[in-house]
Amino acid sequence: MSDKCNVLYVEDNPANMRLVEQLLKTFPNIELVGAETAEDGLEMAQQDVPDLVLMDINLPGMNGYEALDELKKIELTKDVPVVAISANALASDVEKGLNAGFSDYITKPINLQAFFATIKKHLNIS
Secondary structure (H helix, E strand, C coil): CCCCEEEEEECCCHHHHHHHHHHHCCCCCEEEEEECCHHHHHHHHHHCCCCEEEEECCCCCCCHHHHHHHHHHCCCCCCCCEEEEECCCCHHHHHHHHHHCCCEEEECCCCHHHHHHHHHHHHCCC
């Protein structure tokens, strides 16, 4: 793993973006970039391939599932882990997300312990 980990967070809610920014400050080697739409996120992911993508499901325009499908079709980003972060918190929502190909599924409100464990797992941080 390189010294810096790039994390792309696709999220249209500024409060959620700020929360994740604050949480990730715990890790000095993580650089977070944000996109407000899936379309912007896809463009950013191809310009500077992230080590991890955090993806809101309910986005304006293209939703998180559609964005995941697009990322998986692109040679540069097809192997990047994509973690869903969603208020859709039913067991069936989580199952649907994992079946669709998300590497993990974090529900809102964010459980800090689960969030940190997921970040560490996908970025191989101890």
